Amino acid sequence: MTVYVADIGFTRVGDHWGKSMSELAFESCKAILERASIKPDALIVSNAYSELTSSQSNLGPLIADKVGLDNVEAFSVESGGASGAVAVHVGTAMLKSGQARSVLIVGVEKMRDIDPTKLVGVQGLATNAEYLQFFGITFASMNALLARLYMTEYSVSRNNLSAFPVISHKNSSTAEHAQFRKKFSSEEISRSEIVSDPIRVLDCPPVGDGAASILLVGNEKLAGDRSIRIAASEATSTAANVFERHRMLHFSSTEAATKRALKTSGKSLSEIDFAEIHDSYSILAALILEAMGLSKSGGACIDAEGGKFDLTGKFPISTFGGMKGRGYPVGAAGIYQFCEAFMQMNGKAGPNQVRKAETCLLQNMSGIDESSYVHILTKSKE
Secondary structure, three states: OOEEEEEEEEOOOEOOOOOOHHHHHHHHHHHHHHHOOOOOOEEEEEOOOHHHHOOOOOHHHHHHHHOOOOOOEEEEEOEOEOHHHHHHHHHHHHHHHOOOOEEEEEEEEOOOOOOHHHHHHHHOOOOOOOOOHHHOOOHHHHHHHHHHHHHHHHOOOHHHHOHHHHHHHHHHOOOOOOOOOOOOOHHHHHOOOEEEOOEEHHHOOOOOEEEEEEEEEOOHHHHOOOOEEEEEEEEEEOOOOHHHOOOOOOOHHHHHHHHHHHHHHOOOHHHOOEEEOOOOOHHHHHHHHHHHOOOOOOOHHHHHHOOOOOOOOOOOEOOOOHHHHOOOOHHHHHHHHHHHHHHHHOOOOHHHOOOOOOEEEEEEEEOOOOEEEEEEEEOOOO
């Protein structure tokens, strides 16, 4: 069975002090439900931190009730930064098995309601508590160690690494739903405040609230003219501890998931027109692109500086700013990727529109490549 993304909805990413998690969720999917020809059979909520940030679990029935869906299968999924992609992976499987005809997926996160000092610990929950949290190693510090190793191994400079935030913020500057609509130069990024050397503030993902929703259907007649086909939904995992991996600078999970997705979809990497990647940290963007085979090992930053990944480049990435510029409401981040791809492939991306947008790749991961989910979307029905 073929699965389609039939409709989308989302909120701006940023500070939503006056709205609860369920209110944000409702705002993102209200129009979808009004336009839907049939009531969704299931609701899947993707969220990472609600128990700590909002003192709330059991989000499935809570949000189902808020959006007016009675007597539907409703549950939530959590997989750190990959929560959004996991929800789509599960929803796709439900449709292919015939368990449902349509599935509403809502990604939502309220990050601004928690004390910033506590948030540092919350952000590290995707790492191994026995090895990293126990010793007080933050997630930013792990990325800093990885960045230092990368810079040393491949003779990459601090300014080279800044190429990815430059791309993200350039793209987010013209995205209405983005948290940060401001461009930064490579020098400004490299000189921003140190978080954990060599990682600077502008290398790190921002803290923000947001919700994004998509409607999946398993019938072309229900899909509509705007629908986008999910040609592949693949996932793999690897060793949880980066320092225990045979090659610390190789994202084997992303590499394997990408290869599987390309094989399943019948596409080659050269046929992918653009990608939305898990670029929450500068170093992650570089290693993801190298694992996918879009850059040689140690060469992603130079490729980025040369314009390869710009909106007008050979392989555009993070077309609305990605997790760095658009913002990173963790549980919703993967769903924002689907919404942005949907707009691109329907020619509705405005100033962020890429020249050709017929096939795209979405990559969303948990931790530091501990698990990686790759989806390939195409405009063609079959």
